[in-house]
Amino acid sequence: MHNEEFTGRVAIVTGAAGGIGRESARLFAERGASVIVADINLAGAQDTVDIITAGGGAATAVRVDVASAVSVKEMVAATIATYGRLDIAHNNAGIKGADETIVDMPEEVWHAGISIMLDGVFFCMKHEIPEMLKVGGGAIINTSSGAGLIGVARFSNYVAAKHGVIGLTKAAALEYITQGIRINAICPGTARSQMVEEWMQGSAEAEASVAALHPIGRIAGPEEIAEAAVWLASDAASFVVGTAMSVDGGYTTL
Template sequence: MSRRLEGKAALVTGAGSGIGRAAAVLFAKEGARVIVSDVNVAGSEETVTAIQKQGGEARFIRCDVSKPAEVEALIRGAVEAFGRLDCAVNNAGISGSMAPTGDYPEDMWDRIMATNLKGVWLCMKQEIQQMLKQGGGSIVNTASAAGLVGVQMAPAYVAAKHGVVGLTKTAALEYAKANIRINAVCPGVIRTPMITVATDHNPEIEAAVIASEPVGRMGTPEEAAEALVWLCSGAASFITGVALPVDGGLVAQ
């Protein structure tokens, strides 16, 4: 079977866990060389090992996406490693604490915005500059179903993810003629450490979360990764500026 991303150079942020790890592993399976990036060193090493075990090529570059100098060094390092950057998945994110808008703690608001929104823009800024130099590329941002609809008790997360969707559409228009496609994936509830920490292994909370999903189950990181990799691949060559729900029907309700 032909591999969809043979010879491509890919970057995944937040690749030390969950959806990012599944995406990094799938990129490698499809033939890409992968830069695994995260603040979580041990988790990233596990991702690199998983890729190497299946015969793929991966390197870890530590980066906090909310720090401009670290993001600059990440993209420089990625290009030094593989000579170019064809596919970039801006996926690093945090969920933050839950509280209504009128009570939301300002420090938590700032942390969520710094990682989930500014972090995506900082990465896009550097990735776009590299892709312009080399004549094209494809960027996919991990937004959320919470980038398309409101979610009570999560004002900062929802505002940041709506911001990612708006940023994706704007940049897609700006670079459409430069052969750079820019899209977002909007996952519903995906079973990753982010969700297991939020539900705290409490069966009642977990049941309520599952009940929010029309399909009656959580998604898997691999199901989200399929959309990220497909949007990056040539199979999606006429698609730019979309925010694609991968959500078991969540936002169709």
């Protein structure tokens, strides 16, 4: 029963002010979950909540900086204070790659990529897992990238963080599967979002050249990525543990 499958469950989605995270939050809510819509951009998170509540779903916006362990701890505490439990987490917040060679990349740009996209996933799991253990299990989906599986020049901070997310996901999956928590990663190809629009800067040629990297011949809608995350959280994925699932129109198959 598609619509009711997450009824009674509580989900956190980080990076949910737009793009993939907004669609993931929307789909979890549409299928019955109560959703914490977490982002550093609180206004955007509130817009996502408004979309969900207009559709009859339950959601609450929480400001979080995933690069801060204290802020992440507060996000999880707010989840418990609001909905009383935690069953599902989609750790998805991210920033775009640097577009710099390694030699030219300022140290702070390197550290921003690693702290938001790798430390952030670590901090989230560190605080989410104890709450899932209290309810006897759960599911975590970490957003990696096609760039977590292959190299991309001038994106080393992003590529390193996203490769790291896959390793972290696999280690965590092995640590917690015997206690009922399934932990997996998704590796999206290019999907339409704020991050990608900024990078393509409205240029049809830029979009065509990015689309051409994907054997399917186009970029994704963010909901096509979110569907995979939501499926990994569902009971239909009950035997899927520690995988890095490509959702990329064939990008990493070339």
